[in-house]
Amino acid sequence: MDKFVTHTGVVAPLKRSAVDTDQIIPAVYLKRVTKTGFEDALFANWRQDPEFILNQPTFATASILVAGPDFGTGSSREHAVWALRDYGFRVVLSPKFADIFRGNSGKQGLLTGVISESDLEAIWDVIDADPGVQMTVDLEARTATVGDLQVAFDIDDYTRWRLLEGLDDIGLTLRNEEAITQFESRRASWRPRTLPVP
Amino acid sequence: MSESIDVGIPDHPRTLAEKVWDDHLVVKGENGQPDLIYIDLHLVHEVTSPQAFDGLRAEGRPVRRLDLTIATEDHNTPTLDIDKPIADLTSRTQIETLRRNAEEFGVRLHSLGDKEQGIVHVVGPQLGLTMPGITVVCGDSHTSTHGAFGAMAFGIGTSEVEHVLATQTLPLKPFKTMAITVEGELKPGVTAKDIILAVIAKIGTNGGQGYVLEFRGSAIRSLSMEGRMTICNMSIEAGARAGMVAPDETTFAYLEGRPHAPKGQDWEDAVAYWRTLPSDEGAVYDAEVFIDANELEPFVTWGTNPGQGVSLSDSVPSPESFSDPNERAAAERAIEYMDLVPGTPLKEVPVDAVFMGSCTNSRIEDLRAFASIIKGRTKAENVRVMVVPGSARVRLEAEAEGLDKVFTEFGAEWRFAGCSMCLGMNPDQLAPGERCASTSNRNFEGRQGKGGRTHLVSPLVAAATAVRGTLSSPSDLDPLDTSDSVVTSGAEA
Numbered sequence: 001m002d003k004f005v006t007h008t009g010v011v012a013p014l015k016r017s018a019v020d021t022d023q024i025i026p027a028v029y030l031k032r033v034t035k036t037g038f039e040d041a042l043f044a045n046w047r048q049d050p051e052f053i054l055n056q057p058t059f060a061t062a063s064i065l066v067a068g069p070d071f072g073t074g075s076s077r078e079h080a081v082w083a084l085r086d087y088g089f090r091v092v093l094s095p096k097f098a099d100i101f102r103g104n105s106g107k108q109g110l111l112t113g114v115i116s117e118s119d120l121e122a123i124w125d126v127i128d129a130d131p132g133v134q135m136t137v138d139l140e141a142r143t144a145t146v147g148d149l150q151v152a153f154d155i156d157d158y159t160r161w162r163l164l165e166g167l168d169d170i171g172l173t174l175r176n177e178e179a180i181t182q183f184e185s186r187r188a189s190w191r192p193r194t195l196p197v198p
Numbered sequence: 199m200s201e202s203i204d205v206g207i208p209d210h211p212r213t214l215a216e217k218v219w220d221d222h223l224v225v226k227g228e229n230g231q232p233d234l235i236y237i238d239l240h241l242v243h244e245v246t247s248p249q250a251f252d253g254l255r256a257e258g259r260p261v262r263r264l265d266l267t268i269a270t271e272d273h274n275t276p277t278l279d280i281d282k283p284i285a286d287l288t289s290r291t292q293i294e295t296l297r298r299n300a301e302e303f304g305v306r307l308h309s310l311g312d313k314e315q316g317i318v319h320v321v322g323p324q325l326g327l328t329m330p331g332i333t334v335v336c337g338d339s340h341t342s343t344h345g346a347f348g349a350m351a352f353g354i355g356t357s358e359v360e361h362v363l364a365t366q367t368l369p370l371k372p373f374k375t376m377a378i379t380v381e382g383e384l385k386p387g388v389t390a391k392d393i394i395l396a397v398i399a400k401i402g403t404n405g406g407q408g409y410v411l412e413f414r415g416s417a418i419r420s421l422s423m424e425g426r427m428t429i430c431n432m433s434i435e436a437g438a439r440a441g442m443v444a445p446d447e448t449t450f451a452y453l454e455g456r457p458h459a460p461k462g463q464d465w466e467d468a469v470a471y472w473r474t475l476p477s478d479e480g481a482v483y484d485a486e487v488f489i490d491a492n493e494l495e496p497f498v499t500w501g502t503n504p505g506q507g508v509s510l511s512d513s514v515p516s517p518e519s520f521s522d523p524n525e526r527a528a529a530e531r532a533i534e535y536m537d538l539v540p541g542t543p544l545k546e547v548p549v550d551a552v553f554m555g556s557c558t559n560s561r562i563e564d565l566r567a568f569a570s571i572i573k574g575r576t577k578a579e580n581v582r583v584m585v586v587p588g589s590a591r592v593r594l595e596a597e598a599e600g601l602d603k604v605f606t607e608f609g610a611e612w613r614f615a616g617c618s619m620c621l622g623m624n625p626d627q628l629a630p631g632e633r634c635a636s637t638s639n640r641n642f643e644g645r646q647g648k649g650g651r652t653h654l655v656s657p658l659v660a661a662a663t664a665v666r667g668t669l670s671s672p673s674d675l676d677p678l679d680t681s682d683s684v685v686t687s688g689a690e691a
Contacts (some may be wrong), residue, residue: 017524018403018503022642027621031288032276033248033295035356044646047509069524070404073437073503074640075621076339077246078355097405100339100562104355156371157230169258169357173365176225176234179365183224183236185262190460190468192239192327194268194306198457 001065004139004168008062009063011135011146012053014196017068021101024072024080037122038083054087058132064091064144066115072101073114081108093144093153106159111139113135113153122149140166143152211478213375214444215410219474224367229577231460232369238332238349240362241318242269242305245294245623246337250360251299251579253517254548261303268327269300269307272317273623277586277613280310285483289624303363316589316615319557322428327457331444332474335362336434340557340639342433347428347453348475350410353434354375373439374484376409377477381493382667386670390425391559391637393489394432396509397498401487403505406438409485412477413443417491423452424563426640431558434638435504444476459682496671498544499641499654501532503642506641507593509546510659510671535643536651537631544669546655549633552583552664554610554648554657556620556638560588562595564637564657569604571661574678576608578667583610584626610664623649 029041071094135146225234267677274289300307330348344351404630429554432442499507517529619626620638630649641652
């Protein structure tokens with residue numbers, strides 16, 4: 001995973017709440033067996049509307065999305081993160097994220113920062129006044145700056161550290177190989193086993 | 199009996215969730231690091247696994263515990279002509295990829311045509327693999343289903359699927375706990391589905407965020423395992439990481455004798471341990487919610503998220519009735535998408551289709567409930583009714599009871615097992631503009647097919663709707679002269 005320290009790019013407003021992962025990427029696009037190439041699938045149904053925010057030339061190169069509360073609810077599909085990433089997004093800011101989506105994001109280098117509802121409105125106001133404006137996101141300082149406005153965002157220390165260092169979870173866990181093996185040696189015999197097939 | 203690392207004798211009363219967590223602690227996280235939690239059972243399906251197996255291959259890693267891993271084909275599988283090659287090429291490729299991965303890595307797989315094939319959340323419990331006090335994960339948010347047994351079960355993303363395949367563990371931050379106490383007696387015609395839809399309407403689609411929900415109270419205790427699975431299944435629709443019900447005699451009776459249930463001394467040891475799992479007297483939850491079961495009525499969603507629901511006897515709400523601006527905007531948008539008029543009684547809303555299936559409601563008890571209402575009645579004209587069993591075994595069981603005849607004589611399509619129209623990854627989809635009463639779990643825009651409109655309901659409401667052609671409960675049906683249906687006669691009283 002690439003390290004994430006700061007990022008500057010065009011910021012797009014997504015003025016909707018409870019954007020579920022079925023909207024971020026409809027199920028028909030989940031049939032692929034690759035981990036990349038999902039950019040066409042992002043918000044596929046909404047993008048058929050010419051008025052949709054990402055269809056506006058001003059926001060064509062957006063890499064930061066600022067969305068209403070409850071972003072990423074519903075299905076656990078990590079494809080939602082891949083689609084955002086493949087489209088070019090590096091950051092999503094929202095007052096609230098669904099747990100699974102947020103976990104998935106952290107594993108793919110997509111920064112999800114929690115902002116207050118009032119900062120959400122303030123950011124949207126800045127973008128409305130100056131569409132196409134760029135935002136700078138500083139993970140070290142946990143701030144997002146757009147125009148004269150600087151807001152703080154929340155991200156847990158562990159995810160922040162992993163993003164800053166670009167660390168891979170499996171590698172980290174395998175440092176505990178011995179503890180895992182010891183745990184397994186104590187596992188009760190009644191606990192389920194899928195093999196052998198009875 | 200302690201299998202976990204020595205965390206000392208707990209000095210405080212613990213909840214069910216805390217007990218299961220503590221007993222799976224491999225490494226306690228310090229300084230803000232997550233805990234490393236052991237995973238007892240990993241369920242795999244074709245949609246969220248191909249990229250995980252690719253990751254293993256790229257790093258030259260094996261599957262650490264093949265004996266704790268099982269795969270089935272469900273999301274893409276057709277529910278007709280299952281003996282023919284899958285027509286949709288991308289679906290076929292995804293299924294074939296799972297088959298190749300399973301063979302290469304040695305993972306047990308139940309393929310289309312196998313009698314253990316079916317929706318992953320129906321297969322695990324049916325085989326007796328899902329049991330109290332274990333941890334269960336799957337690359338599917340409805341893994342919360344397995345919490346009905348007193349397991350800690352949650353959905354994960356593909357990166358985590360790879361992580362579990364490689365290490366049989368997950369780094370996780372402890373969850374908060376929420377007690378949802380449902381006391382009282384359900385009226386006839388009111389079921390587990392109505393309880394969970396009412397819970398979600400009450401706490402909202404984000405109300406459970408960060409929590410493990412523990413469902414408790416007399417109304418939960420009196421539910422069958424199937425009913426408890428329906429409730430835990432939809433915990434994710436309240437934003438929760440997991441839902442749980444403490445194990446009891448109902449749980450043990452369901453499990454005993456199933457293919458993978460413990461046997462002999464293992465069974466005795468297991469039951470003795472399982473009896474220690476219910477939350478201790480005085481255990482403290484981070485939040486508590488109370489629901490009066492006596493007051494519940496059949497429920498239905500009117501909007502495009504599972505929290506947008508009301509009693510079936512109510513009307514489509516007006517967006518102005520929501521004080522929160524986000525909720526008001528969401529309601530406006532939902533009512534427009536659903537093509538509804540505020541103030542319309544929901545019982546006057548006509549449907550084009552009825553879908554009886556999904557990991558929420560496709561077990562034998564659900565099919566029996568549906569059959570009990572339609573038996574001897576006539577299907578509404580122009581309503582397409584699909585009945586999709588949750589697993590090949592449920593299908594066989596239903597046929598052994600003659601339920602298939604009830605379905606086909608009524609004019610319903612009796613299909614093979616899979617996720618089907620719950621999410622329409624296979625050809626089972628709504629056409630744009632079609633309206634469906636569905637026993638599934640999500641009414642998101644386009645979920646059941648692009649432009650499709652979904653009303654979430656219980657199997658009993660789905661059945662009554664199939665008869666009348668408008669959203670209906672069993673109590674709206676004319677009595678049958680020779681009805682032997684307790685549910686119907688009771689609901690009319």
